[in-house]
Amino acid sequence: MKVAIIGTGYVGLTTGVCLADLGHHVICVDNDLEKIEKLKRGESPIYEIGMEDLLRKNLKEGRIVFMNEIASAVKESEIIFVCVNTPPKKDGHADLKYVEQVTKEIALTQCNHGDYKIIVDKSTVPVKTAEKVKETLARYGAKEAMFDVVSNPEFLKEGTAIKDTLEPDRLVIGVDSEKAKEKMLELYKPLIDKTHVPVKIVPVRSAEIIKHGANTFLALKISFANLIAFMCEDVGANALETLEAIGLDARIGSQFLKPGIGFGGGCFPKDIAALKKTLEILGIDGSLIDSIERINETAWQRFVKKVEKELWVLDGKLIAVLGLAFKSGTDDIRNSPALKVIEVLKANGARIRAYDPQAIENARKVIPDIQYCSDPYDAMKDSEALLVCTEWEEIKTLDPKKIKETMAVPIVFDGRNVFDPQKMKKAGFTYFGSGR
Ligand code: UGA
Secondary structure (H helix, E strand, O other): OEEEEEOOOHHHHHHHHHHHHOOOEEEEEOOOHHHHHHHHOOOOOOOOOOHHHHHHHHHHOOOEEEEOOHHHHHHHOOEEEEOOOOOEOOOOOEOOHHHHHHHHHHHHHHOOOOOOEEEEEOOOOOOOHHHHHHHHHHHOOOOHHHEEEEEOOOOOOOOOHHHHHHOOOOEEEEOOOHHHHHHHHHHHHHHHHHHOOOEEEEOHHHHHHHHHHHHHHHHHHHHHHHHHHHHHHHHOOOHHHHHHHHHOOOOOOOOOOOOOOOOOOOOHHHHHHHHHHHHHHHOOOOHHHHHHHHHHHHHHHHHHHHHHHHHOOOOOOEEEEEOOOOOOOOOOOOOOHHHHHHHHHHHOOOEEEEEOOOOHHHHHHHOOOOEEOOOHHHHOOOOOEEEEOOOOHHHHOOOHHHHHHHOOOOEEEEOOOOOOHHHHHHOOOEEEOOOO
16 A cells, blocks of 8 residues: 655654555655655664664665655555654643644645545544544645544554564554545554454544553553652562562563663653643543652652762762663663753762763763763773663673772662672672662
8 A cells, every 4th residue: 555654753764664564655754854865875863673674675675765745745645644743842731733734734735636545643642633633634625525534553662663563462543434444454454464463443532542541551550660669678678579579460460560760751751741631631630640750750869869878979979870761772862860860960060971872972962061981881980889770781781890890989879770789799889779
């Protein structure tokens, strides 16, 4: 089928490349010309395992093209995915101005070209957005019988985006017409045949709530894990064993119960704030979400307090920070707890040497005035404390003996529980984990 993808961010690019790989003809559109040129050359603007290989393969086989013009992409396609960003406004509301802009352009193109089109909301949007999209299409001249608006939320995680898209846990397709349902099932047939993925066909409004609901529940699990971890730390229990045992109940499940310095990224903080806003508008008590957010802030703040308590005076101390990205497998630093920790230490006079396998370039744009190192051992050279803020495999496998020889004072604050406390103590470290 012929598909247009508007917006080549994380979600748009992954969706485009994967749909091309499933055999569809995909036109990806973005208004960032530099990005489009890069993509045409087969260079991925984001760090994501497998992305560049799949991109190059599909470029070579002629199933994916990149351009910066919406109109011709719309004319050529049966299905148009809207994958533009929906950043948070100050009050928590999702800012839908890019969704509106793109919808308007689609309408202006479509009113001159009478073919039936499906417009798919792939961006994470609040409930009832599809209705606004429909109204906008009509306002700018698209005939109602000539389009359907579908909600098809994306559940991919940064770092495993390709795998999550090609081997998803479920497909959610929110449709309000039989015609749109048939077309969407035709689009995903190669994936359904290959993976036998469960498909949930639901009304559009339900699909919109599923996405925000799923992200909020995952954030809730992390904050719950951190709450238990705070308690374990204070009474001398082990949060990892405690949470593992809690998660063994099949009704609870063991995933997303890892305590640490909290969640970040471009999705959870934004999406839970948007859901809270929707609840507020509906007059429903959203204090559960306030608690998720509060615990998430406490997680990194407690970590900093631990450092302050142990090191006493921060002014002038040389501190190594390993991990800047909000999680491993990505160069994304949006809402990264690592950067919040660094800002406080820096404000208290600490000298920071930082290392991350992928995120240094992005971190430098936000915090230019610390020292960045291209090697983890270089970052910890002569340091008086070592802080682990992201759970990179490379950091997990560092040699404790070599760490000890490199540091001036062997104190480790492990914000992601990447090291074995017994081994670290045996190697001569003063070791602080999270929740143990
Ligand atoms: C999240 C969801 O997991 C995806 O399903 C969703 O599609 C995506 O948002 C989105 O809305 O686009 P992502 O933000 O890429 O994906 O990252 P996650 O792997 O969910 O991790 C989020 C944060 O939670 C990270 O900072 C991670 O370190 C933290 N985390 C995760 C924990 O602190 N503990 C855990 O047990 C798990």
